[in-house]
Amino acid sequence: MKSLVLYASQSGNTKKLADVVYEVLPGDKEIFSIDETPDSLVDFDFIAIGFWFQGGKPDSKTSGFLPKLGNKKIFLFATHGTAKGSTHAQQGMAAAKELAVDAEVTGTFSCQGEVNPKVLEAASAKPETPPWLADGPGAKGHPDQNDLDELRLQLAGILVN
Numbered sequence: 001m002k003s004l005v006l007y008a009s010q011s012g013n014t015k016k017l018a019d020v021v022y023e024v025l026p027g028d029k030e031i032f033s034i035d036e037t038p039d040s041l042v043d044f045d046f047i048a049i050g051f052w053f054q055g056g057k058p059d060s061k062t063s064g065f066l067p068k069l070g071n072k073k074i075f076l077f078a079t080h081g082t083a084k085g086s087t088h089a090q091q092g093m094a095a096a097k098e099l100a101v102d103a104e105v106t107g108t109f110s111c112q113g114e115v116n117p118k119v120l121e122a123a124s125a126k127p128e129t130p131p132w133l134a135d136g137p138g139a140k141g142h143p144d145q146n147d148l149d150e151l152r153l154q155l156a157g158i159l160v161n
């Protein structure tokens with residue numbers, strides 16, 4: 001079995017999750033940023049895809065990529081400013097699943113990712129306050145060690161099944 005980890009990460013939060021996913025995966029594996037996606041995915045039996053939330057959905061690069069996955073076995077992971085487990089977090093992950101329409105989603109994981117204060121400032125100046133903004137300051141320091149340990153456990157559980 002050959003695995004691929006692909007991730008989009010503008011400010012490094014999702015990359016931290018991607019590195020853990022890569023570490024946990026057994027056997028033959030590769031890791032790339034979404035900007036360096038291999039031309040062909042035929043060699044890969046399992047693909048883990050990491051994204052950051054943008055406008056309540058996977059970031060635009062990942063949103064463009066997910067529909068191209070075909071019927072691959074995948075694991076979706078993400079970071080967001082909104083609180084872990086919030087409705088916004090659930091809806092964003094549901095949007096990712098919808099985009100990966102033909103894929104077999106074996107599991108998902110998401111947690112908060114620190115938001116640049118300038119991004120929070122710009123978002124709060126918008127006429128319509130984004131639903132995740134109130135949780136934004138609480139994302140400071142995430143993903144933290146607990147988040148990474150939880151991801152490790154969750155992925156390990158999926159891999160044995």
Ligand SMILES: Cc1cc2nc3c(=O)[nH]c(=O)nc-3n(C[C@H](O)[C@H](O)[C@H](O)COP(=O)(O)O)c2cc1C
Pocket residue numbers: 008009010011012013014015051052053054055056057079080081082088112113114115116119130132
């Ligand atoms: C332009 C922009 C839009 C964002 N939109 C959302 C959003 O809709 N929902 C959310 O929960 N977080 C949102 N965030 C916060 C990021 O998803 C979060 O900080 C994430 O951890 C960034 O990941 P990265 O460091 O891998 O780029 C946004 C951040 C930016 C810069």
